[in-house]
Amino acid sequence: MRSGSRFTIVSLLLALGFALSVQxxxxxxxxxxxxxxxxxxGTIVIRNSEKRLYLVLRxxxxxxxxxxxxxSRKAWTGHAQITAKYISPAWSPSPEVRRDFPHLxxxxxxxxPNNPMGAAAMTLxxxxxxIHGTNRPGSIGRAVSYGCIRMANNDIKDLFQRVGIRTQVVALP
Known part of the structure; x- marks a missing residue:
């Protein structure tokens, strides 16, 4: 085998290995x-203490x-409904967020990439x-937001397809 052919084969194997390692x-x-x-x-139940969202099935x-x-002091509990659904929504900081981060x-x-809504959002x-996606997947499983419910982008896309406007949302402590 010529050295050029070996180089091509090695390059292809390295590229394939890299492609398989990216998940x-x-x-x-x-x-x-x-x-x-x-x-x-059909009800969405959020259990704040568990940091889990449940879509109730039969x-x-x-x-x-x-x-x-x-x-702390930002999590909400109570009842709401989904009022609108958006794919790749724009985001405007609330007055409270603007007060804490005036540079936004x-x-x-x-x-x-810096849009905190991620792939999709459903307003309440x-x-x-x-309830929205996030471009900060490391925040999932933590109490970090100003009251919104953040989901991994793959998960918000899944939930987005399963629920509609007026879906009941209940947030528990």
């Missing part, structure tokens, strides 16, 4: 048992997702809150 983050969603009969199928089951929740621009375009009827 896209897997969905954190799990199908689990869910026997809390207070909630009808047959005492739910799809469970890992989420980030509101930080008025609007961050959808799809921008209880004020400035949403």
């Amino acid at each position: 896209t983050p897997a969905s954190a969603a799990e199908l689990v048992g869910f026997s809390d009969h207070r909630f009808r199928p 047959g005492n089951r739910a799809i469970r997702y890992k989420v980030a929740v509101g930080k 621009p008025d609007v961050i375009a959808g799809g921008a 009827s209880n004020g400035n809150f949403a």
